[in-house]
Every structure is written in structure tokens, then in C-alpha cells.
Amino acid sequence: MPEKTRLLTPGPTPLPEPVRLALAKDMLHHRKSEFITIMRRAQENLRLLFGTAGPVLPLSCSGTGAMEAAVCNLFQPGEKVLVAEAGKFGQRWGLIAAARELEVVTLSAPWGKAVAARDIEEKLREDPAITGVLLQHSETSTGVLHPVREVAAVCRRLATLTVVDGISAVGLCPCPMDEWGIDCLLTGSQKGLMLPPGLALLALSPRAWKKAEKTRSGCFYFNLIKERDSLTGKGQTNFTPPVNLIVGLDESLAFLLKDGLEAVYRKQWALTMLARTGVSAMGLNLFAGEHFAWGITSVLLPEGIDGALVLRCAAEKFGVYMAGGQEHLKGRLVRIGHMGHVDWADVAAGLFALNQGIKEAGGFCGSRDYLERSLAAWRAALTVPPGEAPSMTHS
Ligand SMILES: *Cc1c(COP(=O)(O)O)cnc(C)c1O
Numbered sequence: 001m002p003e004k005t006r007l008l009t010p011g012p013t014p015l016p017e018p019v020r021l022a023l024a025k026d027m028l029h030h031r032k033s034e035f036i037t038i039m040r041r042a043q044e045n046l047r048l049l050f051g052t053a054g055p056v057l058p059l060s061c062s063g064t065g066a067m068e069a070a071v072c073n074l075f076q077p078g079e080k081v082l083v084a085e086a087g088k089f090g091q092r093w094g095l096i097a098a099a100r101e102l103e104v105v106t107l108s109a110p111w112g113k114a115v116a117a118r119d120i121e122e123k124l125r126e127d128p129a130i131t132g133v134l135l136q137h138s139e140t141s142t143g144v145l146h147p148v149r150e151v152a153a154v155c156r157r158l159a160t161l162t163v164v165d166g167i168s169a170v171g172l173c174p175c176p177m178d179e180w181g182i183d184c185l186l187t188g189s190q191k192g193l194m195l196p197p198g199l200a201l202l203a204l205s206p207r208a209w210k211k212a213e214k215t216r217s218g219c220f221y222f223n224l225i226k227e228r229d230s231l232t233g234k235g236q237t238n239f240t241p242p243v244n245l246i247v248g249l250d251e252s253l254a255f256l257l258k259d260g261l262e263a264v265y266r267k268q269w270a271l272t273m274l275a276r277t278g279v280s281a282m283g284l285n286l287f288a289g290e291h292f293a294w295g296i297t298s299v300l301l302p303e304g305i306d307g308a309l310v311l312r313c314a315a316e317k318f319g320v321y322m323a324g325g326q327e328h329l330k331g332r333l334v335r336i337g338h339m340g341h342v343d344w345a346d347v348a349a350g351l352f353a354l355n356q357g358i359k360e361a362g363g364f365c366g367s368r369d370y371l372e373r374s375l376a377a378w379r380a381a382l383t384v385p386p387g388e389a390p391s392m393t394h395s
Contacts, residue, residue, distance in 0.1 A: 002319030006342075008350045009323050010140045010168055010296045012190040012197055013340025015252075019194055022251040023244050030243055036235040038250045043231070045253035048261065050185055050203050051176030057227045058249070059200040060242055063167040063188030066200035068096050069222035070163055070184045073212045074132060074204075077101035081132040082123055082160075084115035084151070088141035088326045089165060093134040100218075105130060111142045111329065112298075114291040117150035124158045132161040132183075137169035141326045143288040143298030143335060145173070152181040161208055167191055170201075171256060172268045172295035172339060174391060183208040189245060192295060194252045194340040199245040265392040268294040270381035271338040271347050278351040278374030283366030284358075287333060295339040298325075299354065300332065302363050307331040310357035317360075320353035344378050 007014050015023075028035040039058075046056035059066050071093075075081060081102050083094045086109040097104045107123055109115045115135065124130055133155050137148050148164055155162040161183040169175050170185070171192025177185045186202040189195035204212060204224070212224055221239070230236050256264055275297035279286055287298035301307050307324045308331055314320045325333030334357075336350045348371055355365050367373075386392065 002317065005319040005321060006346050006349055007321050008337045008342065008346060009321055010191065010335060010337035010339060011188070013192075013194060013337065014342060015194055015196070016255050016341045018255055019248050019252045023196070023248045025244065025247060027243055028247065030241055031236060035243065035246070038247060039231075039235045042246065042250045042253060043235075045250075045257055046201060048257065049171060049253065050201075052178045052185070052203050052205075054203055054206070054209075055228055055231050056201050056203045057224065057231055058237060058241060058246060059202060059222065059227070060198070060237075060239070061200050062190075062197055063165070063186070063200050064092065064096075065222070066186040066188065066202045067093065067165055068099075069219070069224060070186060070202060071096050071100050071102070071134070072219050072222060073215060073217045073224040074161060074163065074184065074208060075100060075102050076215050078103065079131050080105060080127070080129045081134055082107060082120065082130050084120060084133060084135035084146065085109070086113060086115055086136070086142060086144055086146070087111050087139040089136050089139055089167075093136075093165065097134065112144065112287045112289070114139075114144050114146050117147050117154050120151055121154040121158070124154065124160055128158075130160055132163055134163045134165075136165045136167075137175055138166075138172070138293035138295060140168040140293070140296055140335075141329075143293050143296045145169075145288075145291045145293045147291065148175060148182065149180045152183075155183070156181045161211060168293065168295050168339065171264065173293070174265055177203060177205070181205070189249065191339045193249065194256070195245060195248050198242050199249065262392045265294070266382065266389070268338070269390065269392065270378050271342065271344065272297060273381040274344060274347050274374045274378035275336055275338055275351065277377035278348075278370050279354075281367050281370035281373045282351070282355055295337065297336045297338065299334045299336065301334060301358070305358055305361045305363045307334060309361040310334060310354065313357040313360040314350075314353035318349065318353040318356065320350050322350060322354070344375065348375065
């Protein structure tokens with residue numbers, strides 16, 4: 001058995017030590033001043049992370065709960081929304097919207113590709129009754145990144161709300177809500193935020209709040225207006241929050257933001273370069289082409305290689321836990337998560353375990369210097385001047 005395990009899954013992700021220690025603390029009472037101070041401090045950092053001047057609501061649920069809360073609080077049954085669907089989580093938007101009895105128009109991209117902003121624009125022009133566009137920033141099932149900035153600009157022009165599942169993007173790549181004109185941005189605790197699962201965070205734009213004020217949510221628990229009012233008024237949630245997750249959040253935000261947001265994104269981009277270079281150097285196919293996420297790298301396995309065997313070998317022999325493909329890509333993809341408290345050595349271990357796993361499954365992977373090449377790409381990505389790297393800032 002390997003001595004150490006490495007969680008390279010796209011959530012849950014490894015936790016930094018200060019976060020683990022914070023989670024071990026005894027309970028605070030959620031209506032007393034000590035906890036309220038923590039809530040308010042976390043708010044400041046959350047606004048920075050989300051790039052918004054408005055409140056960022058903590059919700060007691062996994063990420064999907066926040067997706068449902070967004071749909072129920074922003075749209076009335078019978079309203080028409082457009083779902084940009086490029087994978088499993090895009091499908092989930094469609095299912096949630098259907099459960100809310102919305103009329104769903106679906107715009108799909110093949111798995112591995114992103115839905116283009118111009119296609120969304122065309123649909124919106126064709127059908128002015130559409131009141132919202134629901135999409136993922138990073139589609140975790142395929143490792144694809146959607147052009148959220150362009151989509152939000154289109155939606156602004158055509159007076160439609162942009163609702164973004166940023167669960168595998170917030171804290172991993174720039175997604176400045178106010179600047180890009182996003183109307184709803186949400187995430188979960190167990191990915192970029194380096195916390196256990198169970199907490200979600202959600203923010204709305206001023207025009208989305210106006211829409212929410214006119215919408216009967218039909219929810220007792222996930223009433224975003226009431227949550228906003230208690231958060232901004234009293235620094236509290238309406239019901240008992242997951243106290244230790246909030247205490248951990250305060251710690252994880254301090255840990256994440258200690259060198260500034262730019263350093264957060266630069267680190268993520270460099271890890272992505274490390275993973276992608278290594279995968280290509282092994283002669284394997286990257287599943288996401290031009291539009292790739294910064295927290296996950298998906299690898300298309302050679303024909304005839306059993307993905308389950310590769311993953312089992314990586315876990316049992318090398319202690320590296322990665323994810324497989326979902327739905328029709330089961331057994332065909334390996335998804336290397338590089339989210340949360342993960343560093344270059346973890347990702348290098350992931351590449352090595354992948355290489356060895358493929359050998360074990362009867363395949364052969366390319367050049368032997370894939371580790372040197374991937375580490376060189378990582379180092380270069382950390383040091384290239386800002387002008388030659390993608391934007392690491394919120395602007
Ligand atoms: C993980 C993930 C989800 C699901 O979140 P849960 O916390 O499991 O509810 C939804 N969307 C995306 C993009 C994800 O990465």
C-alpha cells in the first residue's frame with residue numbers, strides 16, 4: 001500500500017492544514033458576536049473572490065442546492081430559459097429547470113467542446129421570450145471552459161440573465177462577476193475553496209435581485225431575499241449554518257488570498273500547463289482543446305485501454321486518486337483534478353501514475369521525458385510576463 005494518498009479528484013479536494021485545524025475547533029454559537037465577526041470577515045474576502053460589490057450568500061447544501069436555489073428564486077414556472085449544455089453538469093441545469101417547470105431550450109455542444117457565445121446570441125435573437133441563460137463556467141465532466149465573459153456580454157445586450165455554475169471555476173480561474181456582467185455566480189465548498197463538501201455560496205447582480213424580488217420562489221428554506229436581508233442586516237443566516245464550515249471558510253479564504261488573486265490564478269494556470277504538457281508529451285489526447293478549464297485536465301485514453309483499470313492501478317500502486325469519464329465516456333477518460341490544495345509535485349505524481357496505469361492496462365505512453373517537459377512548462381507559466389499569459393486578474 002502506498003504510504004501517502006493524493007486526491008486529484010475534481011472535488012472533494014485536499015485541505016490545507018490551517019483549514020483542517022479550524023474545522024476541528026469546538027462550536028461557536030451562530031447568533032453570538034464571535035461568529036458574526038467571522039461571517040463578516042468571510043464576506044469581505046468572498047466579495048473579492050467573486051469580484052462583486054454585493055453580498056455572497058452562504059447556503060447549507062452542496063453546489064447543486066445552490067443551482068436549484070438560483071433557478072427557483074430567479075424564474076417562475078412557465079418562463080423560458082436557455083441551457084448551454086456541454087456535459088453532465090449542463091444536463092443538470094436542464095433537469096433543475098424542468099423540475100421548476102420552466103420551458104427549457106437546449107443548446108448543446110459535443111462533449112469536449114464549448115457552446116459558443118455567438119450561437120447563444122442567435123438563439124436569444126430568435127426567441128426573445130428567453131429570460132435566462134444557464135451555463136457552467138467550467139464543465140467538470142469534460143474539462144471545458146465556457147466563454148462566460150462573452151456570453152454575459154451577449155445576455156446584457158439582449159436583457160437576459162446570465163446564471164453561471166462556477167462550482168469548478170471560482171478560486172481557480174478569473175470570473176469577476178460585476179465586471180463581466182454575470183447575474184448569478186455560485187460555487188460549492190469542496191473544489192477551489194479547499195473545504196469539505198456541504199456549503200455553497202451564491203451571489204446575484206442588482207438586476208437579478210430585482211428579478212428575484214418579483215419572483216415567488218416557492219421555497220421555504222432557500223429564500224434568497226430573506227437570506228440576503230439577514231446577512232446584510234445582522235451578519236447571520238436565517239437558519240443554523242454549518243458553523244465549522246464557515247469557520248473553515250474564513251481560514252481557507254485567508255489561505256487562498258494571502259498573496260492576492262493574481263497569484264491564485266497564476267498558480268492554477270501553471271498547474272494546468274504542467275498537466276496538459278505532460279499529457280501531450282506522453283502522446284495522449286487532451287479531451288478539451290482550445291477552451292480548457294484551469295482546475296481539471298481530461299485525458300482521452302487510447303482505444304482499447306480500460307480506464308477503470310488505469311484508475312485502479314494509479315490508486316492502489318501509487319496512492320493517486322483521479323476520476324474517470326461520466327456517461328458515454330465511462331472508461332474512456334481520465335480526469336486529473338488540480339483543484340484546491342494541490343501543488344506541482346501532486347500533479348507530477350498524477351502524470352506518473354497515469355503513465356504507469358496505462359502501461360499496466362496494456363498500453364504504451366510516448367516519450368520518457370514527459371515529467372521534465374511538464375515541469376519546464378510549469379516553471380515557464382509561473383514566470384512568463386503578464387502580457388504573454390492569459391489574464392490573471394479580474395480585468
Ligand atoms: C461538482 C460540480 C457540481 C455538483 O456539485 P455538488 O456539490 O456535488 O452538488 C455541479 N457543477 C459543477 C460544474 C461541478 O464541478
